[in-house]
Amino acid sequence: MKVLTAxxxxxxxAVWYAEGGWAETVGHADLAHDKAAEDRLEAIGAAAGANNEVVDVNLIDVTVVNGLVEPVRLREKIRAAGPTIRTDLGKQASPAVAGVA
Structure with a gap:
């Protein structure tokens, strides 16, 4: 499974593509379950980059754990949640993101 981030x-x-716009939390991101969905997200990302809405557009691997979308790589987990040594800062400090580790 993959999501589009930038x-x-x-x-x-850091934002994730969700329902026609860019969400600030990975949990709202549109999930790509197959190559066609990945291609669709890549095209959306390319257009958003060309329109100067976002930079560093990438498809990233995610998994769903206990109903929550979670990035696979540590770098993306940090982008999704915040600093690893200060859990009182960043997106992880928000109750809406408490499930992201």
Whole structure:
């Protein structure tokens, strides 16, 4: 399974493509379950990059754990949640993101 991620150009915040826009939490991201869905997300990301909405557009691997979308790689977990040594900072400090580790 994959999701589309990028950094919003206006403020640098990590975002994930969700339902026609960019969400600030990975849990809302549109999931690609097959190659056709991945291709669709890549095309959306390319267009958003070309329109200067986002930068560093990538498809990343995710898994669903206890109903929550979780990035596979550590780098992406940090982008999704925040610093690993200060859980009181970043997105992980928000109750809406408490399930992301």
């Amino acid at each position: 950094n919003r150009l206006s403020d640098g915040i």
